[in-house]
Amino acid sequence: QMTFPLVLSILLVTTTVRAFQYTDLAQYIDSHEEEYVEALRDWVAIESDSANVLKRPDLHRMMEATAQKLRQMGGAVELVDIGEQELPDGQTLALPKVVSAQFGNDTRKHTVCVYGHVDVQPAKKEDGWATDPYNLTDINGNLYGRGASDNKAPVLAWIHAVEAYQALNMELPVNVKFVIEGMEETGSNGLDVMIVAQRDTFFSDVDYIIISDCGWLSRRPALTYGTRGNCYFTAEVQGPKQDLHSGVYGGVVIEPMTDLIGILDSLISPSGTILVPGIREAVAPLSDEEWKMYQDIQFDVDSYKNKIGVDQLMYNNKVDVLAHLWRYPTVSIHGIEGVTAKFSIRQVPNMDPQVVKNQVTDYLHSVFAKRKSPNKLKVTMVIGAKPWLADTEHPLYEAGKAAVKRVFDTDPDLIREGGTIPIAKTFQDVTGKDIIMMPIGGFDDGLHSQNEKMSRYNYIEGTKLFVTFLDEVSKIKKTSV
Ligand SMILES: *[C@@H]1O[C@H](CO)[C@@H](O)[C@H](O)[C@H]1NC(C)=O
Numbered sequence: 001q002m003t004f005p006l007v008l009s010i011l012l013v014t015t016t017v018r019a020f021q022y023t024d025l026a027q028y029i030d031s032h033e034e035e036y037v038e039a040l041r042d043w044v045a046i047e048s049d050s051a052n053v054l055k056r057p058d059l060h061r062m063m064e065a066t067a068q069k070l071r072q073m074g075g076a077v078e079l080v081d082i083g084e085q086e087l088p089d090g091q092t093l094a095l096p097k098v099v100s101a102q103f104g105n106d107t108r109k110h111t112v113c114v115y116g117h118v119d120v121q122p123a124k125k126e127d128g129w130a131t132d133p134y135n136l137t138d139i140n141g142n143l144y145g146r147g148a149s150d151n152k153a154p155v156l157a158w159i160h161a162v163e164a165y166q167a168l169n170m171e172l173p174v175n176v177k178f179v180i181e182g183m184e185e186t187g188s189n190g191l192d193v194m195i196v197a198q199r200d201t202f203f204s205d206v207d208y209i210i211i212s213d214c215g216w217l218s219r220r221p222a223l224t225y226g227t228r229g230n231c232y233f234t235a236e237v238q239g240p241k242q243d244l245h246s247g248v249y250g251g252v253v254i255e256p257m258t259d260l261i262g263i264l265d266s267l268i269s270p271s272g273t274i275l276v277p278g279i280r281e282a283v284a285p286l287s288d289e290e291w292k293m294y295q296d297i298q299f300d301v302d303s304y305k306n307k308i309g310v311d312q313l314m315y316n317n318k319v320d321v322l323a324h325l326w327r328y329p330t331v332s333i334h335g336i337e338g339v340t341a342k343f344s345i346r347q348v349p350n351m352d353p354q355v356v357k358n359q360v361t362d363y364l365h366s367v368f369a370k371r372k373s374p375n376k377l378k379v380t381m382v383i384g385a386k387p388w389l390a391d392t393e394h395p396l397y398e399a400g401k402a403a404v405k406r407v408f409d410t411d412p413d414l415i416r417e418g419g420t421i422p423i424a425k426t427f428q429d430v431t432g433k434d435i436i437m438m439p440i441g442g443f444d445d446g447l448h449s450q451n452e453k454m455s456r457y458n459y460i461e462g463t464k465l466f467v468t469f470l471d472e473v474s475k476i477k478k479t480s481v
């Protein structure tokens with residue numbers, strides 16, 4: 001143990017540092033495939049389920065393992081304490097620390113910051129998994145396990161990308177920082193506070209933020225340039241003081257549930273039109289360029305229908321389907337508990353969650369008033385996350401396109417994500433840095449569902465994409481501040 005660092009430092013002083021060499025890096029990555037798979041196996045074996053408080057020790061262990069791996073590579077690593085979370089029963093529980101790390105601090109170079117998470121969604125074999133979700137299982141080149149694609153393999157791929165440069169004694173083309181959290185699946189509790197607190201320290205020299213926490217849309221590699229935001233509401237109708245038996249009181253009392261169903265039905269038409277006034281008007285119109293971009297994307301409506309198991313969608317052609325998944329708002333009614341309904345409206349540019357809150361509240365109250373019910377309506381917006389959109393012509397995206405072209409010999413699909421990654425918007429608003437989303441997950445990885453997997457192909461080629469992207473970023477002209 002004592003002699004190892006000594007040997008390493010002698011190697012470092014006696015060998016000259018080389019410049020980027022794609023073929024060498026690609027060869028190195030190919031020849032280390034089994035080690036990368038083993039590293040993923042070790043990580044998947046840790047049940048870092050952030051939603052289950054009983055698994056919190058595993059989650060802490062996961063953060064430690066992540067920090068340890070980065071330390072072994074010689075990074076300047078910190079485990080940042082982000083405090084505690086309050087549980088519904090009033091108890092407090094320590095949040096998993098955020099791992100931050102840094103490789104290189106040459107001020108002549110750009111600095112990128114890779115964001116990722118190593119917590120996972122819950123998974124039990126009984127939920128319908130074909131394999132043990134925490135025992136990585138290789139079936140025909142697909143590595144099945146909870147968190148394999150979301151987000152452990154992409155985080156490891158980034159770490160291996162830096163490691164490959166080190167192993168080949170190649171100079172890192174840019175400084176690389178990492179921010180790895182353990183609460184993403186439950187809403188990134190505590191991370192925004194950490195970002196604000198470190199805005200002028202850790203983040204001050206960061207030029208670009210990279211997020212690889214999503215997937216491709218098809219077998220063609222993709223760059224993601226937008227995510228929808230989300231406004232999540234509850235609507236509660238308060239009526240009689242106690243539950244009433246329908247045989248005893250039914251027929252004379254105006255029932256809260258009838259009121260609630262009535263107002264929910266006023267949110268959206270059967271064909272999917274949002275009926276809340278003002279919402280559709282706020283949406284940025286679809287431009288001709290956008291239409292053309294969607295037209296070029298590789299996406300098959302029929303296989304999409306098969307994948308989700310429906311006979312019919314609201315739209316039949318590719319452009320309409322993609323546009324309504326990514327760049328139009330939608331209302332979803334999630335459920336009713338007692339006489340409280342939960343529903344959400346996905347946000348797109350140029351909607352503003354605060355405006356939407358007022359629009360929805362005013363509208364539901366006006367619909368409710370027309371019913372002339374003696375009951376009371378209470379509408380609350382519990383989450384108001386903004387959408388995020390990047391400029392696909394930005395040098396950062398041009399670097400991404402060049403890297404994809406180099407590794408996969410094709411242009412990437414430029415796609416959006418229908419879901420919400422609120423931390424992207426936080427990074428952008430707090431740090432003011434440019435963000436790129438560079439997914440390596442497959443379109444059929446089954447994030448958040450049973451039988452999640454990461455293919456060896458995406459894992460290994462994705463690692464090659466990351467080493468190449470670092471080189472492409474280094475070619476971006478450095479603008480003086
Ligand atoms: C950053 O630079 C300082 C001073 O040159 C050096 O001591 C330190 O090791 C560097 N840190 C990293 C993470 O490279």
Ligand SMILES: *[C@@H]1O[C@H](CO)[C@@H](O)[C@H](O)[C@H]1NC(C)=O
Nearest residue numbers: 045131132134135136137138
């Ligand atoms: C994982 O699965 C393999 C194959 O079924 C089995 O041999 C191995 O013992 C399992 N490992 C653990 C830790 O359960």
Ligand SMILES: [Zn+2]
Nearest residue numbers: 150151184213
């Ligand atoms: Zn994720």
